[in-house]
Amino acid sequence: MDNKRYTLEEKIKFLDALEKKGTVASAARSMGIHNDDVCYRWARKKDELRAAYSLSRKPGRPVKQVRRRGSKIPLQDKIQCIMAIDEGMSIRRASVEFNKNLASVQSWYRSKEELLALYYSQQKASVEKDSSPPDNAWEVQMAKEQADEHLVKRCKALAKENEYLKDRVMFLEKLNEILRQRSGPVKKKKSSKQSACALSKEDE
Known part of the structure; x- marks a missing residue:
């Protein structure tokens, strides 16, 4: 299958050949095009293609340049x-x-x-x-x-980022301290329960 990309000028040349040859197949062969499906699509859109071509040929109208994929960006x-x-x-x-x-x-x-x-x-x-x-x-x-x-x-942005990281570290340290304080009483309760059990056993 022919996967070549064709310019607007090549499509117009095919349409001109189609008018002379009379059939899509013969016009495609004369142009060296091996994809009849593409040629039939051009034939169906011949009015649109000719209008676009005539518009692009108007003096003073710049032709839009399409940046191809993979082109180098400055x-x-x-x-x-x-x-x-x-x-x-x-x-x-x-x-x-x-x-x-x-x-x-x-x-x-x-x-x-x-x-x-x-x-x-x-x-x-x-x-x-x-x-x-x-x-x-x-x-x-x-x-x-x-x-x-x-x-x-850039230096100012890095300084701001450094201040943010310092605040983050302080927040995490405070959070860790709060968690330690909360976990403290739980351990004491367990030890008090154990001591209460031990005292009851001694009384017996």
Whole structure:
């Protein structure tokens, strides 16, 4: 079976061949297409296909480019998503705002430390490689300031996380102390019962 993906132009060429040849099978053979089911589907939708083709050929109208599965996403886009999430945006919202796959955004955020390290190393390498003329010095300074600003935000976020963990440990310690206090009287009651039994036996 022919699993090839065909462009809109190839479908229109098939429809032109169909008008000349008269049958789907002969038109498909002339185009080298071995899937008659696909060709019959095109023939049934010929009006829609021709309308879409004529619309795409209008001057000044950009043709929509579909990103194929598996295409490489720029590191800059990944970093923008990560920074937005660090600013408080949810991962699901970031996937919608940046038009990215939810699973991909989750994967980027899980490996954000590696991605940020790679991003800043590339930025540093590009700055060192570029012998910036005086007119572009402000761009280099801005890039450094943005990197420093992100590092400050990251440090603040880590400090907050550290405070949370400290509070968590204190809570668990208090909870453990409460549980110990509650379990104390139970043991005393058992011992008092045992002593009462012993005294009754002595009386006998």
